[in-house]
Amino acid sequence: MTKKKIDIKKTLPKVLMIVLVALYLSYLQADPMSHSYAITIIERSCIYSVAAVSLNLIIGFTGQFSLGTAGFMCIGAYITGIVTIDPAMKSQIFYLYGIQPWLENIKLPLLAALLVSGLICAAIAFLIGWPVLRLKSDYLAIATLGFSEIIRALFGWDGLGTVTNASYGVSNIPSFSSLYECVIICVLCIIIMALLINSSYGRAFKAVRDDDVAAEAMGINLFKTKQLSFVISSAFAGIAGGLLAVFMRSAVTSTFTVALTYNILLMVILGGIGSISGSILGAFLVTGSQEWLRFLDREYTFGSLFPMLSNTSIGGFNVPFLRNGFRMVIFSILLMVVVLFWNHGITGSKEITFDRIAGFTKKLIKHKEGNAHE
Amino acid sequence: MTLSYFIQQLLNGLSLGGAYALIAIGYTMVYGILRMINFAHGDVFMMSGYFMIYAITVMPWNIAIPAVIIGTILLGTLIERVAYKPLRSAPRMSVMISAIGVSYLLENLANYLFTAMPQSYPEISILKHVYTFGSITVSRVTLLAPILTIILTLVLVLLVNKTKLGMAMRACSKDQDTARIMGIKVDNIITITFVIGCTLAAIGSILYFTDRNTVQPYSGSLPGLKCFVAAVIGGIGNIPGAVLGGFIVGICQIVITATGYSVFSDAFTFVLLIIILFVKPSGFLGEKAIEKV
Numbered sequence: 095m096t097k098k099k100i101d102i103k104k105t106l107p108k109v110l111m112i113v114l115v116a117l118y119l120s121y122l123q124a125d126p127m128s129h130s131y132a133i134t135i136i137e138r139s140c141i142y143s144v145a146a147v148s149l150n151l152i153i154g155f156t157g158q159f160s161l162g163t164a165g166f167m168c169i170g171a172y173i174t175g176i177v178t179i180d181p182a183m184k185s186q187i188f189y190l191y192g193i194q195p196w197l198e199n200i201k202l203p204l205l206a207a208l209l210v211s212g213l214i215c216a217a218i219a220f221l222i223g224w225p226v227l228r229l230k231s232d233y234l235a236i237a238t239l240g241f242s243e244i245i246r247a248l249f250g251w252d253g254l255g256t257v258t259n260a261s262y263g264v265s266n267i268p269s270f271s272s273l274y275e276c277v278i279i280c281v282l283c284i285i286i287m288a289l290l291i292n293s294s295y296g297r298a299f300k301a302v303r304d305d306d307v308a309a310e311a312m313g314i315n316l317f318k319t320k321q322l323s324f325v326i327s328s329a330f331a332g333i334a335g336g337l338l339a340v341f342m343r344s345a346v347t348s349t350f351t352v353a354l355t356y357n358i359l360l361m362v363i364l365g366g367i368g369s370i371s372g373s374i375l376g377a378f379l380v381t382g383s384q385e386w387l388r389f390l391d392r393e394y395t396f397g398s399l400f401p402m403l404s405n406t407s408i409g410g411f412n413v414p415f416l417r418n419g420f421r422m423v424i425f426s427i428l429l430m431v432v433v434l435f436w437n438h439g440i441t442g443s444k445e446i447t448f449d450r451i452a453g454f455t456k457k458l459i460k461h462k463e464g465n466a467h468e
Numbered sequence: 469m470t471l472s473y474f475i476q477q478l479l480n481g482l483s484l485g486g487a488y489a490l491i492a493i494g495y496t497m498v499y500g501i502l503r504m505i506n507f508a509h510g511d512v513f514m515m516s517g518y519f520m521i522y523a524i525t526v527m528p529w530n531i532a533i534p535a536v537i538i539g540t541i542l543l544g545t546l547i548e549r550v551a552y553k554p555l556r557s558a559p560r561m562s563v564m565i566s567a568i569g570v571s572y573l574l575e576n577l578a579n580y581l582f583t584a585m586p587q588s589y590p591e592i593s594i595l596k597h598v599y600t601f602g603s604i605t606v607s608r609v610t611l612l613a614p615i616l617t618i619i620l621t622l623v624l625v626l627l628v629n630k631t632k633l634g635m636a637m638r639a640c641s642k643d644q645d646t647a648r649i650m651g652i653k654v655d656n657i658i659t660i661t662f663v664i665g666c667t668l669a670a671i672g673s674i675l676y677f678t679d680r681n682t683v684q685p686y687s688g689s690l691p692g693l694k695c696f697v698a699a700v701i702g703g704i705g706n707i708p709g710a711v712l713g714g715f716i717v718g719i720c721q722i723v724i725t726a727t728g729y730s731v732f733s734d735a736f737t738f739v740l741l742i743i744i745l746f747v748k749p750s751g752f753l754g755e756k757a758i759e760k761v
Contacts, residue, residue: 159561225746232505232564233745236696240738243690247735352689356572363565419580426573433566434554 107448123273133273139381140280141337146361146373147287148330153359154368155291156323157303158227159235161355165242166215166328167335168350172249173211174336175264175345176257177202183266190262191255204270208279208336215332219325227320239352250347263346267339279337283330288370290326299323360429366439371446376439383425390421472603477726478719479610483679485718486613490620490672491695492702492710494665500641500705501661504560507567508547510692511574512666516540516673517589517683518582524590537670544666545659553655571689578685586682595678613675614715620668621711628707637661641705690734694721697741703754712752716740 122129122136145163152160177200184193202210226237248254250261258264270276290296298319301309310316339345357380365376393416432439444450491513498506519539523532551570555563595609628634639647640657648654676691677683698717702709717737724733744751 153561157561159564225742229745229749232503232560233700233749235564236505236693236700237738237742237745239693240697240735240741243693244735244738247731251731352693353572353575356568359565359568360572417580418583419576422576423573423580426569426576430551430566430569430573433562433569434551437558437562 104448119273119277126273135382135385137270137273137276137341139378140277141334141341142358142361142381143374143377144280144283144337145331145334145358146365146377147284147370148327148334149355149358150362150365150367150370150373151287151291151299151330152323152327153362154373155296155303156299156320158320158324159232160238160324160327161235161352161359162222162238162242162328163331163358164350164352164354165238165245166219166331167338167354168242168245168249168345168347169215169218170208170211170332170335171339171345171350172258172264173214173332174204174207175267175339176200177207177210178204178268178340179264179266180268187264187266188256188259191252191259194256197257204268204275204340205279208333211336212329212333215335216325216329219328220321223321223324227317227324239355242350242352242355246347246350261347263344264339265344267343267345269343270340276337276341279333283333284370284374287326287330291370295319295322364429364432364439366441366444369439369441369445372439372441375441375446379440384421387421387424390416390424391418393417473726476604476606477722479604479606480679481719481722482715483610483613483675483718484722485715486615486617487672487676487679487714488691488695488698488718489617489711489714490668490675491691492698492714493621493624493707494669495696496699496702496704496707496710497637497661497665499699501637501644501658502552502563504552504563504567505696506665507564507692508551508570508574509665509669510688510690510695511571511578512540512544512547512688513669513673513676513692514578514683514685514688515543515574516666516670517677517687518578518587519670520674520677521582521587521590521683524592529590529592529594533674536674537667540670540673541663541666544662544669548659548662553658571692575685575689582683582685584685586684586687589677589681589683592674592678595674607679609675609678613679616671616675617711617714620671621707624664624668624707633657633660694734694737697737700741701744701751703751706751706753709751709753 119136122133126133145167149160149163152158176197179187179201181199181201184198222241226234226241229237249258251258252260254260291299298309298314301312301314302316302319302323306316309319335350338349342349361376361380362373363376364379365372365374491509494509495506498504498509516536516539519536520532523535523539527535547570551566552563555566595607595612597608599606599608599611628637636647636652636657637660639650639652640654644654647657680687694717695714698713699710700713701716702711702713717740720736720740721733724730724736
């Protein structure tokens, strides 16, 4: 084996970026009260990034159209919630149904709780994958979608009230100790998935996606490969669900509807199917812009937007279209535009690297210079 | 459980099943020709419910019903032209994502235009007439739904099997390229398929919402998925199969609700789907010998 030489020119920007991000995070963390809005957005985006990358793993890298993400997130959220709540609080939360005695005194640290939910989700995915993964694309989609509805119904059922608290859900889940905790866990999850995708297993996934017949001829066991991808993707979806429960400090079945899966799918598509960095970018863009576009949901009069109009007759009218719900309409139209005209998403199936960013800026500068000469 | 209670629930099940069957036909026909799940179909059905709410305020019911049907057809064909037609040669996954996108758009649009509050569905007096047989009370729509469904299905089966148009549809579902060579305008046939699907969805929505009284932006998504499941249970691409599946799903849902497990009434449909896909993936009537549309 040859030793890899560390290329300073290539590693420097990476190190620099990590330092910058760390500095920014520590700036936010230094005064969490006044930066709570930014912290909320960052934490939410990071958690959705994990979910989006896990969905991308099965859809984009293995080519299996699975829509069960919300179901696995639901399982992960409840497990994480139940095992991290302070035992003293449990009888209060479960006042209606009482709690199973074996659950009463369990109290795990966050990392262990996430690990447990990941493992349980993996086990469930292993069992579910047995019948479901033999189905072809659209049947698989509808079966996994159905699975996630079944999970939602099961967790909201009175019969399981002593474990899941039925429709009331689990509340009072202890939140993250700091912003770092959330970000570091998310980054770790994504790194693990990225390493997997770049390993020989990841190449097998891509082979199955591109041509399953050829992949089988090359000695790849189709079913086992699909199942591995499904199990790992589901495990990380479960972890993302657990993180989401900690973030929201509660786990209720109404969070984990089909709409949540669609939302995560939107992130994956927007970022580019088959690109890890694309999914992360997609998660940040979708979460961020849903916050930034909030002004679309408010009603304004022309007068309040343009002070010079406030004395004229137009000033009293409401700005047309701006009303509760308009934000999501704009959002879904954007999604349709991406799907129809720009179906590779922002990054396509390529990853965002520093070389590409550098190349892109160089091209941009050259282009500008070229324009200036004309 | 007394006999009258049983009959009452059976009638409710048949009525719900009839509405489901009409929607399921739309799924099965589109799947037969385009090989895609039209995720937006359930939301078209929901929009049709809203159309009725607004139509009835400006016109009498006998004009409102055709107006709603036409409105639904326009919406459905518009969706087909804008969202599905440009992706004819794209991979199947892109078309499916596009369909999910349309469904997302319609739900958000309904949320924006009609607010998220459930709105009450107009009571069309001729449908709401109540009959009483002993201890059983049934509204006319409950009795009408299964009968209307069966009549419409028969008409549709005749159309598919006996007319030139039906022959063209069958040809398109078998092999689009060859059909095109034979001089069939495939795009027109696809549009006609959507027109038929939307007509039935509009009729289904009248039957469904008259019994349920309220419409809200998400009241189409779950029934839509259930109706696709119904189409799969009956054998995808097969019209009588879709009707059979619709009745099975509808009756099962009512039975489960009546026995007190209403939490599982939605989930059970999907359990049924997984069982069917495991035991008989081609569905009850989806034999190769039966022609597909």
